[in-house]
Amino acid sequence: MWPYVFIFIFALFFGIAHKDKVTTRLTEGITLLLSISLIYWAVEYGFTNDHNWFLLFLMVIAFVLSIFSIVSALTHIQLSRTIRLTLSICSSIIMFAFAVDNILRVFSNPAIESSYLSDALYISLQYFLLGVSAVYIMQNFMLLAAFLPNKNGNYKRDLKESKEDHIVRYSDEQVSIKQSLFCILFTGITYWMNHKFQILPRHTMIWFMLLIFPFILHLLTSLNRQKN
Numbered sequence: 001m002w003p004y005v006f007i008f009i010f011a012l013f014f015g016i017a018h019k020d021k022v023t024t025r026l027t028e029g030i031t032l033l034l035s036i037s038l039i040y041w042a043v044e045y046g047f048t049n050d051h052n053w054f055l056l057f058l059m060v061i062a063f064v065l066s067i068f069s070i071v072s073a074l075t076h077i078q079l080s081r082t083i084r085l086t087l088s089i090c091s092s093i094i095m096f097a098f099a100v101d102n103i104l105r106v107f108s109n110p111a112i113e114s115s116y117l118s119d120a121l122y123i124s125l126q127y128f129l130l131g132v133s134a135v136y137i138m139q140n141f142m143l144l145a146a147f148l149p150n151k152n153g154n155y156k157r158d159l160k161e162s163k164e165d166h167i168v169r170y171s172d173e174q175v176s177i178k179q180s181l182f183c184i185l186f187t188g189i190t191y192w193m194n195h196k197f198q199i200l201p202r203h204t205m206i207w208f209m210l211l212i213f214p215f216i217l218h219l220l221t222s223l224n225r226q227k228n
Contacts, residue, residue, distance in 0.1 A: 029175040031087050032073040032183050033213055034094045035066035037206050040191040041098070044202040065090045073180040079172045088166035092140040098210070099137035102203040106130045122200075129207040179217060187213065 047059050069087060077083070106126050146162035149155045187209060194205045 026088055026091050026169055027171045027173065027175060028069070028073045028079070028087075029179060029183060029217065030214070031069040031091050032175075032180055033187060033210065034091055034098075035069045036184065036187045036191070037098070037209065038066055038094050039063070040187075040195070041101075041202065041206060044195065070184075073175060073183075074177055076174060079170075079174060081167050084167050084170040084172065085163055088170040089144075091170075092143050092166070095136050095210075096140040096144060098203070098206055099133040099140070102130060102133045102207055103137070105201065105203045125208070126201075126204055129204060129211065132211060133207055179221075182220075183213070183217070186216075 042059055042063075047056075065086075069090065071077070072079075072083065072087070079087075143162070143165060146165065147159065150158060190209060191205070194200060194202075199205070200208065
């Protein structure tokens with residue numbers, strides 16, 4: 001058990017030390033990835049079959065926001081300050097929910113001690129992604145908590161600053177439609193395969209995709225520039 005705890009601590013401190021690289025600036029592409037992941041998360045979680053009206057209401061709002069982000073990524077809608085603020089807040093809420101779910105799921109797993117290399121690598125991956133998600137949960141909690149009133153502060157001024165923080169961290173550059181389509185196809189196929197064959201648990205696959213897909217996209221973009 002202790003080796004996995006060390007992996008978690010390493011990932012946590014690595015993420016904090018390099019948070020500017022780990023938690024990259026938000027773009028339409030990142031929000032699109034989060035939206036697709038949210039749909040997969042809801043299906044896997046069983047929210048679509050839940051008859052709790054409050055949960056269904058929340059999921060309707062989440063899907064509306066997801067559709068909005070998908071339409072934004074597939075069109076040339078200008079990313080105004082209002083749209084960037086909306087997409088940034090939505091992204092923060094989704095990442096915060098994913099991070100909390102990941103932490104709860106990993107720590108609720110029964111203790112597994114195995115000498116098999118595949119099991120060791122699988123558990124190590126879970127704890128590494130746990131450390132990464134902890135960085136996200138701290139970052140997004142602070143961004144969302146900033147909207148709450150402070151007894152000793154000027155709420156109007158604090159609210160304006162909080163909005164500006166969200167707007168500044170969201171890029172006003174639009175991603176290409178080709179990249180958006182690639183994101184939909186790649187993540188859609190990956191999530192479908194994981195749903196069908198249960199390669200990784202839901203929370204692990206989501207954070208695995210959130211971690212590797214931006215690197216894949218960056219690599220493809222670099223190769224395309226070299227060819228041109």
